[in-house]
Amino acid sequence: MPNTFDFYKQQRMKNYLLRIIMLLSTVGFLYNCSHDKGFEGTWDYETNDDHGIIELMRNGNSYTGQMISFQKGTKTLENLKSENNTLSAAIAPSGNVLLLNRDFKGEKLTGHILVKDTKVQFTATRASEEYSPLNKPEVNYILSDSDLADYEKDIDHQGFIKDIDKSSLKRGARVFNSNCINCHGTPEMEGSIPLSTKFWEQSFKFGNDPYAMYKTITKGSGSMPPQITLTPQEKYDVILYIREKFVRPTNSEQYFKVSSGYLAQLPEGASRGPAVKPYHPWSDMDYGNFFMNTYELADAETGPERFHSAGPPPYPDENYLKNNFAYKGIAVRLDEGSGGISNGKAWMIFDHDLMRVAGGWTGEGFIDWKGILLNDQHETYPRTIGKLHFETPVSPAWANPANGSFADPRFKARDGRRFGPLPKKWAHYEGIYHHENSTIISYTVGNAHVLEQLGMEKMESQTIFTRTLNISPSATALKMRIAPEGTKVAIKGKGASLKNSQGFVVLEVQKEKSANIKLFITEAGADGLDQFVAKAVAPQSLTKYTKGGDPHYPQELITTIVKGKDEGPFAVDQLTPPFDNPWKSRMKLSGIDFMNDANTAVACTTDGDVWTITGLTDDSETLKWKRIGSGLFQPLGIKVVKEKIYVICRDQIVRLQDLNEDGETDFYENFNNDHQVTDHFHEFAMGLQTDRQGNFYYAKSGRHAREALVPQHGTLLKVSKDGSRTDIIATGFRAANGVCINPDGSFIVTDQQGFWNPMNRVNWIEGQNKFYGNMWGYNPPKDTTRTTMQPPMVWIDMEFDRSPSELLWVNSKKWGPLNGSLLSFSYGFGKVQLVLHEKVNGQRQAGVIDLPGIKFLSGVMRGRFNQADGNLYACGMSAWGTSQMIKGGEFYRLRYTGQPLSTPLSLSAEKDGVILTFSATLDIDSLEDLTNFEVQTWNLVRSSKYGSKRYNTKALKISEIMMFEDGRTIKLVLPEIEPVDVMTIAYKIKDVQGNVFEGKIQNTIHNLKEATRSL
Structure with missing residues (x-):
């Protein structure tokens, strides 16, 4: 038998343990009850058409709260009533009723919103308050913390994320569509950089939580450049937009749910950074009273909608036959006032391909500024805004003096459009005289010389556009189409007459007769034009404007030289550009060369400026900058030949002429305008060099994600020393940023990764008429394999250089062991690389390596060695395709210090x-x-x-x-x-x-x- 004492002892122990368990259960129950949060806290909610968070705060037995919708904004919850596990509220100001039930665990709410008589199902889950360590990927950022603005050190990241609302989403959409869409695209439209993350379907490379996204936007990584122009508010706005617009609906696995535990980990600084300001430096700049570009003329109310063909690449050609493009447009401000062309109220555009006035318009605002080197937008071009009073078709304005025909003989592309200038014997653009506020256009028709001034006058409230023409005698009769019939046109002066012919108002000039006339042009409905013209002042002689006038830019701006430390093999001196200048020029430097006096350099900018820079070699600590020209079309290279300054622009090579020796350009002479210009944003004219015979060379890029339209797309071009002829030397380039002429007369041209370019490439070009790989160039080989293309000297991976620009031979004894070496400038990463080249079995091949200790604040575009001091001078700028966007532009001097060089030679x-x-x-x-x-x-x-x-x-x-x-x-x-x-x-x-x-x-x-x- 079992021991009785032991039996009772065991029973007592069981009862004791049972009482302890019951007691602990009661304590636990009471503890849970006392700590039951009820409805208090933050809840992530979702309906069939909305989502966001609800914040409920308990005050005794009552609640207050708000409903924050990412789509609909913040709404107050009123008349909150709770009973057991049920909560009801009225949503202000709509009055819709919210009814919620809490589940047993108190972690989920279900219910509905009563919208009139319709129930909208509602679910919410309690937002986590737990601390959960972030899964932080290893990221090599482009910028370090020391590179950032001071305010970034104390940003209230918690507060930014907590305060997101409907207005944040709206602002974020503007930022995305202005900045991000270009590279990343949308689900419906591929971005221009297909390697950029597709938020709607791909994983994030550098972290998908809002704070990680902020750091990526701020510091940049990989091919993602830092977005230094965005304020902290704009960054968090666009992060919200990306998460809610793209990630959450279709890429939910990459959607990071923000919890209070997550927020607790983030910096809670005291600053929100600078206030968001309108950012439009392109329209704030004073370009002067004329500005050259490709423009579409369109009336704001009746003009055609903008349209671009969609992908996949290659994008098909648009039907632009009815669009009024001035591919080489000279826009001229007509009204008086300060601030240049962007501050005007009335304008006309002269098209120097066709010698026509493309149209005249008025309004509040010049153009919409859409363009890769204007407001940074891709796949577009600038368009007029406001009221278009009259326009002319895209065809020759002057009849062929040899036969009187207006038939267009220029190159016809496959889309039916014609490109390039008229034959020189027919008509030829000579340049612009810039005399104080007057812009005089000089050109020839046959053997007649024409000076033309565009202007405007007022007839009560009606704008009258005027054209003053001085025409020298011609061996043949001349005809010019002024405007379509229906446009009111009147004439004053001698030597010419008007008539209607074949649907146009036509100006006729007798042969061997000079003409000095003024045309008055206005809309069909205007009354009283003849009476107005009768009282108008007679046309003036324009020759007085061809002698040079007072300087437009007399100010000389002083900046400091910041000497680099001689701690490594290279010291980098920062030659500070005058960013704070009277004309708000952005100083995006794109070309550099020296005058005979090497103490003075000349530089051009992408916005159309030309500057002289003095003080380079005189051991001073300051530089003197003088603006000597403006209004040019995307200058991307400059060359001094016999003390004359030549600038490569998208529409021409311009020779700057100072007629009265006051140090400023008076005549922007067309040295060569054989350029075939289309509307496509990508066809830059890059670099400018001369050979020993005096011939000029530049590279012209092809169309991005599209097949070429004209023979010059994607080519290396040679212009004869007198500017009379252009020849294609090599073809098949995609984005050829600059030209290097080798000592033996051959060339080096870089190209950028993209379609048909698996990687960035550096091409050594020997001989002529060879093809360099871009099958979307003009008339490519039928065979798409590598056998038909010339191989590059070296492929350059995006990790080594996102975008190589121009190469340069070292020609300086001061560079010691590097004298005679070959350098490659990095626009993509703002550095300089040494090119280790060799020739094996007749084929060039090479390697590249970074020169140590060189990190520029902008992409590097061009460089020249100064023969006076033996140092390298390099200029750069930031736009599309570079990770170095700390500065819009910069100017540097590189000195070799003689310290040990770690790179192979x-x-x-x-x-x-x-x-x-x-x-x-x-x-x-x-x-x-x-x-x-x-x-x-x-x-x-x-x-x-x-x-x-x-x-x-x-x-x-x-x-x-x-x-x-x-x-x-x-x-x-x-x-x-x-x-x-x-x-x-x-x-x-x-x-x-x-x-x-x-x-x-x-x-x-x-x-x-x-x-x-x-x-």
């Missing part, structure tokens, strides 16, 4: 490995560890897709490292080496002085030399 690919030669004697001990080197290779696939993935990636085994007798040359023995598109060689070694040399080379191997075993 040469590279040679052989059948058993790669030879590298350094400038310093190497420490043999650091070469014994093979892990100090790492070699990888991969190949590319060239296709119509944008860029290429890495294929057949390999890590090559290094079997041995050989040192040659000079102590500076080593060989990495690579048993698996073979020709390859891309090789990278990372190294970390020392020289005999103990200096650590660390870097990474990227090279292309087309052919391998025979092996060298000793030197």
Whole structure:
């Protein structure tokens, strides 16, 4: 029998434990009751057409609250009543009733909103208050914290995220459509950079929570440039828009739910940063009273809607036959006043391809400023705004003096449009005289010389557009179409008459007769024009405006030189541009060259300015900047020849003429305008160089994501030394940013990754009429394989340079071991690379490596060596396609200090490995560890897709490292080496002085030399 005492003892123990359990349960129940939050807290809600958060606060037994909708804004909850697990409220100001029920655990609400007689189902879950560590990816940002504005150090990130509302979403849409849509696109339209994250379907590369997105927008990473022009408010606005517009509806796995626990981790600073201000520096700038560009003339009320063909690439051609484009438009302000053309109220455009006045308009605002180098928008062009009073068709204004025909003989593209200038024997644009506020256009028709001034007068409230023409005698009779019939036109002066002919009002000039006339043009409904003209002043002679006048820009602006530290092999002096200037010029420097006195440089900007810069070599600590020209069409290169300044623009090469020697341009002479210009935003005219014979060279880009329309799209072009002829030297480029002329007369032209370009490429061009790969160029080979294209000297991966610009040979003894070397400027990353080139079996190949310690605040566009001080001067700017956007433009001087250079000076690919030669004697001990080197290779696939993935990636085994007798040359023995598109060689070694040399080379191997075993 069991022991009775033990039995009762066990029972007592069981009862005791049961009482403890019951007591603990009661305590737990009471604890839970006392800590029941009820409805208090933050809830994530969702209906069939809305979502957001509800915030409920308990005050004793009552509640207050608000409903924050990302779509509909913030609404107050009134008359809140709670009973047991039910809550009701009225939504102000609509009065809709909200009825909610809480589940057993108190973590979920269900119910409905009563909208009139309709029930809208409603669900909400309690927002988490738990701390959950963020899964922070390793991100290599482009900018460091020290690069950021001071206010970024104390931003209230918590507050920004808490305060999002309907207005934030609306503002974010504006930011996205102005800044982000260009590269990222939308689900309906692919962006111009297909590698950019597609928010609606792809994973985020650098973190998907709002704070991580903020850091990516602020600092930039990979191909995402930092967006320094956006305020913190604008960044969080666009983050909200991206999350709610794209991520949440169709990419929910990437939608990060914001919780109070998450917010607790974020910085709660005291600053919201600068207030959001209207950002339109393109229209704030004073360009002067004329501005050259491609324009579409359209009436704001009756003009055609803007339209662009959609993808996938290549985008089909639009039907623009009825659109009034002035492809080489000279817009002229007609009314008086300060601020230049953008502050005007009345304008006309002269088209110097066709020698026509394309139209006249009035309004509050000049143009809509849409354009890649205006308001940064892609796939578009500027358009007139306001009332278009009259216009003329896109066809020759003057009849052919040889036969009287108006038939257009110019190149006809496949879309039916014609491009380029009229034949020079027919008509030829000579340039613009800029005399005080007068703009005089000079051109020829046959052998007659014409000076023309555009103007306006007022007839009560009616605007009268005027054209004053001085026409010299012609060997033949001349005819000009002024405007379509129905437009009211009157004439005053001698030597010409008007008549209606074939649907136009036509000006006729007898042969061998000069004419000095003034035309008055207004709308069909205007009355009293004849009486007005009868009282008008007689036309004046325009020759007085061709002698030079008072300076338009007499101010000389002083800036400081900030000397760089001589701590590494290169010191970078910042030659500060005058960003604060009377004309609000953005100073996006795009070209640089020197006068005979090397103390003075000339520079151009993308916004159309030309400046002189004095004080470069006189050991002063200041520079003097003088604006000597303005109003040009996208200058992207400049060259001084025999003290004359030539500027490459999208529409022409301009020669600047100072007629009265006051240091300012009086005559913008057309040196050559054979350019075939279309409306496409991407066809930049890049760089300007001259050969020993005096011929000029520049590169013209092709259309982005589209097939070429004209033969000049994607070409290297030669202009004869007298400007009379243009020839195509090479074809097949996509975005050729600049030209380098080699000592032997051959060329180097860069190109950018994109469609048919698997990667950035640097092309060494020898001979003529060769094709360089872009199948969307004009008249490409039928064979799309690599066999029909010239291979690049080197492929450059986006990690090495997002966008290479121009190359330059070092011509300076002050650069020591680098004298005679080849440099590549990086527009994409704001740095300078050394190009290690060789020729094997007749084929050029090369590697590139960053020069150490060089980081510019803008992309680098152009550079020249100054023969007086032996230093390199480089200018840059920020626009599309660069990660360096801290400054809109900059100017730098690079000095070689003579300190140890960590980069190799040469590279040679052989059948058993790669030879590298350094400038310093190497420490043999650091070469014994093979892990100090790492070699990888991969190949590319060239296709119509944008860029290429890495294929057949390999890590090559290094079997041995050989040192040659000079102590500076080593060989990495690579048993698996073979020709390859891309090789990278990372190294970390020392020289005999103990200096650590660390870097990474990227090279292309087309052919391998025979092996060298000793030197």
